[in-house]
Each structure stands twice: as structure tokens, then as C-alpha cells.
Amino acid sequence: MIDDKTINHISRLSRLNMNRAEKEKLKKDMEDIINYIGILNEIEVTETEPLPYIFSTSNVFREDVKKESQPVKAVVANAEERTENYFKVPRTIEAGNGK
Amino acid sequence: MNIFNMTALQLGEKINKREIGVLEAVKEAVKYIKDTDKKYNAFITVCEEEALGRAEDVQKKINEGKLNGPLAGVPMAVKDNICTSGIKTTCASKMLENFIPAYNAEAIERLYNAGAILLGKLNMDEFAMGSTSETSFFGAVKNPEDTGRSPGGSSGGPAAAVASNEIWYSLGSDTGGSIRQPCSFTGTTGIKPTYGRVSRYGLIAYASSFDQIGPIAKNVSDCAAVLNVISGYDEKDGTSSKSEKGDFLKNLVYGVENMKIGIPREYFEESMDQEVKDAVLNAAKQFEIMGARVEEFSLEAVKYAVPAYYIIASAEASSNLSRYDGIKYGYRAENCKNISELYERSRTDGFGEEVKRRIMLGNFVLSSGYYDAYYNKALRVRNIIKRSFDKAFEKYDIILSPTAPETALKLGESLSDPVKMYSGDIFTVSANLTGLPGMTLPCGRDTAGLPIGLQLIGPAWKESNLIRAGYTFESWSGYREAKR
Incomplete structure (x- = not known):
């Protein structure tokens, strides 16, 4: 049921890039798990609404008041690559493609 | 005076009466952890310096009469998925190996205000995904009851640190049984509060509609005292409840007369260890002798709880863990050509196998x-x-069951078969699916000497039922006292 195409698709959605051996193992594990959760097919559910959250069903609003933020320096310090208070990332727009 | 045999409330009382100094307790505890924890690997971080500083501050406030709560000055430690400002919070993952939060979780903030002294951060399954505490990037936790066995998971460190007397109480988190099952395996006591009772602010998210922080301690009274401190409305958590908080210490009342306890027939049809079954049914009989009305009933659809849980939990996890991109914080792969490669390589190298499995499933x-x-x-x-x-719960005050179908499992035997590992959560996941409060406490030992856990589940916001019944059972049976 879980073929290579599905595993590759789900890996892409997950932003994971595993090697062949890892993928094979995962394929087997996922098949086992999906077989196991297949037991839910026994139960009739069409009359019942989905329940994503138990108690709270409404949004929580607050006044739009300025508050002190977390210290920027301490927050940015967790980034492996940074310049001053900025996060550094690889170039996202290829150079030289413009016509 | 051996402070390690004391409960948290007993130590707190001695500190309050100034028979024991806070600094003295902290120093002894740190020394004990350093000597002992090599055996158990319950700690990821010991924050000695911060603890010594806080100890002086708390002692000063006690002396000035500004702090007089029952837990003031008592050392504790928390699971490493609860954010602590300035102290590494790793989630037991390579992904967060060097992450230092800039803020405290609300539960931590409340404990600090009550005079708690944080001694360190405790080991766990990576991102709280697992039932054995073996998926930790920092190595498996060992069960103080038998170091060849797992303390359970995912709060294996918090349970082991209490069971080994390294710490007086700890905080764990429970998404599908992660407080209750390790307590069961280590002979400790723990509560998963009603969803919304304790703020999730600063708890690193796994499955947000299930996650709850809760206490792990040596007995029911200590759990009640800790729950008193950490519970209550917090505007920073959109699912935090404004429902009446109450004083859980007032529920420490002996007596279960007129209490109605239900035993789900379906649970006892599941495969479980015969000794666990006997001990739990024996506990039910004790409740009857103590005056409760105990009867069997049919709890429909519970056999679908585990598969439903793993689908929803994995779905929420896949969404929650999409934040780990290698950029703002967390592990970052080196020498990546472009942003896609950076995302993929950081996540592939930064997450362990079980975490990747759940992201994929989700x-x-x-x-x-x-x-x-x-x-x-x-x-x-x-x-x-x-x-x-x-x-x-229209009929019963409490539902009684085992906490886990088995006693502590041998290290190295669970991870190869995920389905088998997941199915061990049969008794605990329902409380998370439904948001209900659950408690576990010891109710005996098997022939190998390993502790057996009894689980009590109550109606929403009725932790009071669990605390009263648990306290009564514990006073009557004396399992904890008999051991130490």
C-alpha cells in the first residue's frame, strides 16, 4: 500500500530527505502502523461529528496593547548563523537568471 | 537527619520551621545527583550555579516571612521539554541540543514564585515521542527499580529522578500517558490534570490538543501540593481554562464511603500481565472494603482509542514540528547550497528515528x-x-484500571516493533483523547519485585475525586511507605 511514490511524496511534504535504507525501513513500519489503525474501519462514524478540540470551541481575543517582547539578543542568539539581529539564510533567489 | 527519605511536604515543613537551610538541602541534593545519576541517566542538565543562587534568595524571603508556602525551598527538576530561561532545554533531541530559551514556561514561573529550587532538566524520549525513554539523544534512562529495565516514557527522567530519591518532585508532561506509565514502572505517583488546567505556555509542543504538564512525586499529597502551584488560568495559553481552581490539599481526606467506582469490562479483556490484573482487581476490592461502591460496566469503543490517538497525535506533531527549519533556532546543517537543502538536511540529521516516523505518519x-x-x-x-x-461519569465518580498492561520492560526490547510499543498505551490514551484527569499510584509488586501502577480517571475538573481516593488508598495500603 505504501509504495516508493507515496514515501517520496510524504518525505517531500515532511521536508525530510532520508537515504534508501531508512526509507525502506520506514515503509515497512508505516505499513505495519497503517494495518494496525485500519481497525477503525470496523466502527460506524458517519453520524458523529469530528472532535478536534475537547473544551474550547471559540477563539480567544485580547486587547491590542503593546507589551514588552522577549529580549531580542537572547532570542537571536539561538540561531546558528546570524548577523547582528538578523537570521542568515542561503540565497533564496538565484543570481543571473534575469533577462 | 536524612533529607532524602522525606517527602516534598515534609522537607518543606522542616525548611519552613528553619530546621533545615535551603542552601544545605540544595548542596546535599546536588552532591547526591552527581554521585548517583551516572547509574540512571535521569538528568540531561544539572544547573548547580543557578540553584545555589536561587537558594540564597529563597532563604532570605523565608526568613523575612515573604515566602511560607509548603514547597518553598524544596529542590525539584523538570522534564527537558519545559522551557527554562537561560537554561538549556533540549527535548532530548540533537535538534535542540544547544537551545537556550529566553523565557520560562508558565508552570516554571509559578513554581519559582512559590519558592521552588530548580536543580536541573530531566531526560525523556526525544520530543516526548516514545514509551521507554530510550529514544533520547542523550542515551536511555535506567529504572532505579532495576537498571536493566526502562523507567517507561516519555517522562522517564522525571519518574526515575523521583524514584531514586535524587529529587523530591518533578514535572513531566503527558500526551498519551507519558506521566502515568513511567510512574507505574518506577513506583511513583503522578497526575495528568484535566486539559486546560495547567498552562502549556513554554511546554515544547508535541500534540497540542493532548499535551498537559503534571506533577510526579513520592505520594499523593506531594502531587496535590505541586498541582496547587502550577494550575490556574493563563492568558498566554489559548486553551487555558478559567474554571475554579480550588485547593487540592483540602482533598487529602481519608474516606471513600459512597464513592462510585466503575471498572471497564473491556479493559480486562485486553491482553495483560496476570500479576498486574490481580493487583489491580485486588485494589478494587480494597476500595470496596473501604466503603466505595465498585462495579463493572461496559465502556464502549475504547479498543479504538490507541489507533485514533496515534493518528491525531502524529498529525498534530507533523504540524508542530514543521517549525524546526534550521534557521531561527535548533540544529542547522552546514554548507547547504539553497534553502530547500538547508531545511531538509537540518531536519533529516536533527531528528531521530521515532520522531521522523511520526512526522511521516502525520x-x-x-x-x-x-x-x-x-x-x-x-x-x-x-x-x-x-x-x-x-x-x-453520569454514573461513576472514578474509573479504575491498570496504568499499563505490564510492569517495567527490559531495555532494548521495545523500539524495534512500534505497533507493539504503541499498543501498551491502551489504558492511558483515552484520558488524553477526552481531556480527562488521570492519576497513577502504586498498588503492589509482581514476583520480580517490580512496581504495579493503578490508574484512576475522573470527570473533567474533578482532580479532587482522584486525590481523595488516591490518598485514602495510599494511606490504607501503605505501598510507598513499605518500600523506603
């Missing part, structure tokens, strides 16, 4: 073509299970 059940068949269906099953529990 994205599978949420993906186009499978969403209705799996995710949406699981949410409907969740509703059916909730109604089943609602119906039961």
Missing part, C-alpha cells in the same frame, strides 16, 4: 486522499470515545 494521514479516511475518521472516533466516558 503528514500521511493529513495528505490529500487520506485525510478523510484517517485523520477525520480518528476525530469522529475521538468524539464517540468522549461520549462513552461522559455516559460513564
